[in-house]
Structure formats: structure tokens, C-alpha cells
Amino acid sequence: MMLPEVLVTGKSAPQSIPARELPLKSHEVAINTGPYSSSGLATAGFRSAKYLPEEWLTNNYNKFYQAFADRDNAERIRHESKQLSAETEARTQRTQADATKKLGERLQDIHFWKSELHREIEDLTAETNLLVAQKMRLERALDATEVPYSITTDNLQCRERRIGSDLVKDAVEEELLKEAELIRSVQELLKRTLEQTICQIRSNRECKQNLEMDWSDKFEAYNTDVKCGKYNNQSTDVQYHLSSAKFEDNSSTPESWAQFSHDNIYKAERERTASIKLRSLIDNLLQDTSEDLRVQCAAVNTAFAQRCEEMNDAKAKLEEHLKKILQEIGSQERNISALKQAIKDKEAPMKVAQTRLYQRTFRPNVELCRDPVQFTLVSEVGEISDSVESLQRSLSEAEQSLRNMEDTRMTLEKEIAIKTNSLFIDQEKCLTHRTRYPTVIKLSGY
Structure with missing residues (x-):
């Protein structure tokens, strides 16, 4: 039957045995003075290193109790280890599943x-x-x-x-x-x-x-x-990486x-x-x-x-005026010729009248009379002189007019040449060159 002192578990069971029940050592037996001690000289050599029966039983009981306690502790450890293994396995599986998730x-x-x-x-x-x-x-x-x-x-x-x-x-x-x-x-x-x-x-x-x-x-x-x-537990390419379970200094947060x-x-x-x-x-x-x-x-x-139209109109008007000027120049030249001829035609009458007057100065004595013939001849000479003078004035005016028209003709011809040059520049040069002006599509970059 199990004693009350050994009904404990774990390594503390041996500590519950009373100190009086522990086996005595050999030197303690030698000095034992209890009721069962023997101190006779005849038995001194046989009692020096032996235990008593009670000590032997106590020692056996102690061994039994120790074995029981060790078995009980081992059973507890096995149970706890099995439970711990199951718990850690389940936790590991959950953690791994959570990590996979x-x-x-x-x-x-x-x-x-x-x-x-x-x-x-x-x-x-x-x-x-x-x-x-x-x-x-x-x-x-x-x-x-x-x-x-x-x-x-x-x-x-x-x-x-x-x-x-x-x-x-x-x-x-x-x-x-x-x-x-x-x-x-x-x-x-x-x-x-x-x-x-x-x-x-x-x-x-x-x-x-x-x-x-x-x-x-x-x-x-x-x-x-x-x-x-x-990766899973059956993967063959997994291994230990002892320094991997740490946060890197340069790592970022999810945020x-x-x-x-x-x-x-x-x-x-x-x-x-x-x-x-x-x-x-x-x-x-x-x-x-x-x-x-x-x-x-x-x-x-x-x-x-518009400019070309204006210049064409101006050029046409200049040409028209030049045409008229040329016509008038021709008429004036003919007029000058006629005036010169008219002046020349007055030379013969002037000679006749002056000759008559000159010859009549040779009349003798009282015959040198201021008769109507004399007055008529003097008047004729004056009239012819006035006519010649008038014709010469007209000739001078006609010649001046001719010179003016010649200047105008030159000016008109010069202006026509200028207009022709300007029209050539604007029409033939500029407008022809402007036909190369890019279209809207070209200017838009296409």
C-alpha cells in the first residue's frame, strides 16, 4: 500500500520522505547508540558498514517511489509534449496558411x-x-x-x-x-x-x-x-536562413x-x-x-x-496723253512751218512797198508831195511790219509750246517706262513669286 508521504508527483517526491527514515551511512552506524545498537568488542568488525533491515526496506521503498515519480513525471511530460506538438503543429499550419493567404x-x-x-x-x-x-x-x-x-x-x-x-x-x-x-x-x-x-x-x-x-x-x-x-513543407529547395527573420533598415511600410x-x-x-x-x-x-x-x-x-490695276490705268492714261501730245506736236510743227512761211511771204510785199517809197523819194521839187499814195504806202509798210511782228510772236509762242510739248512727251515716255518697270516688278516678279506661297495645310505642319 502506498504511503501518504510518497503521494506526490515530479522530482519533489523524494524530498517528502522524513529525514529519520533515510538510510544511515557507515560512520553513522558506527556511532549509533540506539536501542538496537551493538557496541561490543566482539562484533565491532562485522557492524561497521552494514544497514539495518528497516534501512534496507526504507531504501527499497525510496527506490520504488523514485521510479514511480519518474514514470509519472515522464508520462506527464509525454502527454504535455504530445499536446504541445499538436498545438505547435496546428499553430504552425495556421501561421503558414495565414502567411500564404x-x-x-x-x-x-x-x-x-x-x-x-x-x-x-x-x-x-x-x-x-x-x-x-x-x-x-x-x-x-x-x-x-x-x-x-x-x-x-x-x-x-x-x-x-x-x-x-x-x-x-x-x-x-x-x-x-x-x-x-x-x-x-x-x-x-x-x-x-x-x-x-x-x-x-x-x-x-x-x-x-x-x-x-x-x-x-x-x-x-x-x-x-x-x-x-x-513553397510548402514538401518543397525540396527550402533551407535555413538564420539572418532572414529581421526587418531591413531601408524597407518601406505598406502605406x-x-x-x-x-x-x-x-x-x-x-x-x-x-x-x-x-x-x-x-x-x-x-x-x-x-x-x-x-x-x-x-x-x-x-x-x-489694286496697285497693278492703278498702274495699268495710269499707264494707259499716260499713253493716251502721249498719243495726243505726239499728235499735237505734229500739228504744232506744221503750224510753225506755216508761220515761218507766212513770215517769209511778207518779205516780198514789204520789199515792194519799201521800194515804192524809196523810189518816190526821188520825185523833184514840189512833186515830193504827201499824197494819198504816200500815206497808203507808209500805212502798208506799217501794216506789213505789224503783221510780221504778230507772226513772229505767234511763231515764238508756237516754238515754246513745241518745246514744252517735247518736254512733256519725254516726261510721259519716262513715266510710261517707270510704270512699265513697276508693273513688271509687281506682276512678273512679285506676283509670280507669290504663287509659291504655302497652303494652309503646309503651314499647319502636315
């Missing part, structure tokens, strides 16, 4: 942001390509303005070769100067817009590069997590991780919106500038047409 959720998050990044990369790439096309339009439009500018400057230089009174700052020159100033303004505007477009393309490509780097990192992280998600991609996408969307607005601005700019240039070109052509 978290990996799946993480894969979904990475896939979401990777898809958003990929979508934004495609949109930004497409927008950048459209903006590059607009940049090429701007370059072509800027190159196309060189032709109108060369035409305008050539027209101005050609019109500098007008001579005389036609070298005037007329409506055509004013329109040409307006056209040259407009073309220079358009070129400056196109250059500034081109520089802005280049900067926007650079910004788009920088954002695209950031998005691609972010997408590449997420692609690599996605593949890594997919690989991690495929900062998501914010990083969000910021990249936000910046890309902002640049894409700016690029769309810039493309719309370029469209409107090219359309407006091309229309303005063509409107000014039409104004210049209209001014040229």
Missing part, C-alpha cells in the same frame, strides 16, 4: 498597382507619341514659314528697284511689311511652343521611366512572392509603398493632362497661325492687284 493578398495588391502602372505607362506612351507627332508638325510648320518670309523679303527688295515717282510707300509695301512682321511673330511663337513641347516630352519620358522602374520592381516582387507562395506608386501615377496623370492641353494648344496655334498667314497673303495679293 497574406502572400495571396499581397499578390493581389501588387497585381493591382502593376496593372495601374502598366495602364498609365501605355496611356503616357501613347500621349507622348501624339505629342512627338505634334512636335514634328511644329517643326514642319516652322520650316514652312521660311518660304513666305523669303517671298516677302524678296518682294520688298524687288520693289526697291522701282524708280522715279513710283518709288512710293504704297498700300502694297505696308501690307508686305505687315506680312513680314506677322511671319516673324509666328516664327517666334512657334519656336517658344516647340521649346515648351520638347520640355513636356522630356517630362513625359521621365515620368514614364519612373513608372517603368516602379513596374519593373513590382514585376520582380510579384514573381518573388509567387515563388514564395509556391509608403502604396503612396509611392500613387504619387508616380499622379505625376504621370498630371503630365499627361498637361500634354493633352499642350497638344490642343498646338492644334489651335497651327490652325490660327496658318489662317492668319493666308489671310495676310490674300491681303497682300489684293493690294498688289
Whole structure:
């Protein structure tokens, strides 16, 4: 039957045995003075290292109790170990399943942001390509303005070769100067817009590069997590990594991780919106500038047409006046010839009258009388002299008129030559050159 002192579990059972029941050692037996002790000289050598029966029983009981306690403790440990193993196994399985689930959720998050990044990369790439096309339009439009500018400057230089009174700052020159100033303004505007477009393309490509780097990192992280998600307890390529269970110093938080991609996408969307607005601005700019240039070109052509019409009309009137002047010069020349002949015709009557008067001065004595014949002859000489004097005055006036008409004829011929030269410059040079003026489509960069 089990004693009350040994009804304990664990290693503390031996400690519950009273100290009086512990076996005595040999030197203690030798000095024992109890009721069963023997201290006779005859038995001294046989009692020095032996136990008593009670000590032997006590010792056996102690061994039994110790074995029982060890078995009981071992059974408890086995039970607890089995329970602990089951609990740790279940907890490990739950933790592993939770980690696998978290990996799946993480894969979904990475896939979401990777898809958003990929979508934004495609949109930004497409927008950048459209903006590059607009940049090429701007370059072509800027190159196309060189032709109108060369035409305008050539027209101005050609019109500098007008001579005389036609070298005037007329409506055509004013329109040409307006056209040259407009073309220079358009070129400056196109250059500034081109520089802005280049900067926007650079910004788009920088954002695209950031998005691609972010997408590449997420692609690599996605593949890594997919690989991690495929690991299980039966995997053969797993091993210990003792220093892996720690947080890296440069690691990010989920919030900062998501914010990083969000910021990249936000910046890309902002640049894409700016690029769309810039493309719309370029469209409107090219359309407006091309229309303005063509409107000014039409104004210049209209001014040229009006000026040419005015010069043709002036030239026709000059030619008509020259024709009349030539006719009048011919008539005046004939008139001068007639006046000279008339003056010459008065020489014979003047000689006759003067000869008569001279001969009558030889009348003798009283016959030298102032008779009516004498008065008539004197009057005839005076009349002929007055007639000759009148004819000479008329001849002088006719000759002066002829000289004036000759000067006018030369002036008219010079003016006609000037008008012919001006018409040749405006019609043959300028207007012919202006037929090379680019169309609206060419000026729009297409």
C-alpha cells in the first residue's frame, strides 16, 4: 500500500520522505547508540558498514517511489509534449496558411498597382507619341514659314528697284511689311511652343521611366512572392536562413509603398493632362497661325492687284496723253512751218512797198508831195511790219509750246517706262513669286 508521504508527483517526491527514515551511512552506524545498537568488542568488525533491515526496506521503498515519480513525471511530460506538438503543429499550419493567404493578398495588391502602372505607362506612351507627332508638325510648320518670309523679303527688295515717282510707300509695301512682321511673330511663337513641347516630352519620358522602374520592381516582387507562395513543407529547395527573420533598415511600410506608386501615377496623370492641353494648344496655334498667314497673303495679293490695276490705268492714261501730245506736236510743227512761211511771204510785199517809197523819194521839187499814195504806202509798210511782228510772236509762242510739248512727251515716255518697270516688278516678279506661297495645310505642319 502506498504511503501518504510518497503521494506526490515530479522530482519533489523524494524530498517528502522524513529525514529519520533515510538510510544511515557507515560512520553513522558506527556511532549509533540506539536501542538496537551493538557496541561490543566482539562484533565491532562485522557492524561497521552494514544497514539495518528497516534501512534496507526504507531504501527499497525510496527506490520504488523514485521510479514511480519518474514514470509519472515522464508520462506527464509525454502527454504535455504530445499536446504541445499538436498545438505547435496546428499553430504552425495556421501561421503558414495565414502567411500564404497574406502572400495571396499581397499578390493581389501588387497585381493591382502593376496593372495601374502598366495602364498609365501605355496611356503616357501613347500621349507622348501624339505629342512627338505634334512636335514634328511644329517643326514642319516652322520650316514652312521660311518660304513666305523669303517671298516677302524678296518682294520688298524687288520693289526697291522701282524708280522715279513710283518709288512710293504704297498700300502694297505696308501690307508686305505687315506680312513680314506677322511671319516673324509666328516664327517666334512657334519656336517658344516647340521649346515648351520638347520640355513636356522630356517630362513625359521621365515620368514614364519612373513608372517603368516602379513596374519593373513590382514585376520582380510579384514573381518573388509567387515563388514564395509556391513553397510548402514538401518543397525540396527550402533551407535555413538564420539572418532572414529581421526587418531591413531601408524597407518601406505598406502605406509608403502604396503612396509611392500613387504619387508616380499622379505625376504621370498630371503630365499627361498637361500634354493633352499642350497638344490642343498646338492644334489651335497651327490652325490660327496658318489662317492668319493666308489671310495676310490674300491681303497682300489684293493690294498688289489694286496697285497693278492703278498702274495699268495710269499707264494707259499716260499713253493716251502721249498719243495726243505726239499728235499735237505734229500739228504744232506744221503750224510753225506755216508761220515761218507766212513770215517769209511778207518779205516780198514789204520789199515792194519799201521800194515804192524809196523810189518816190526821188520825185523833184514840189512833186515830193504827201499824197494819198504816200500815206497808203507808209500805212502798208506799217501794216506789213505789224503783221510780221504778230507772226513772229505767234511763231515764238508756237516754238515754246513745241518745246514744252517735247518736254512733256519725254516726261510721259519716262513715266510710261517707270510704270512699265513697276508693273513688271509687281506682276512678273512679285506676283509670280507669290504663287509659291504655302497652303494652309503646309503651314499647319502636315
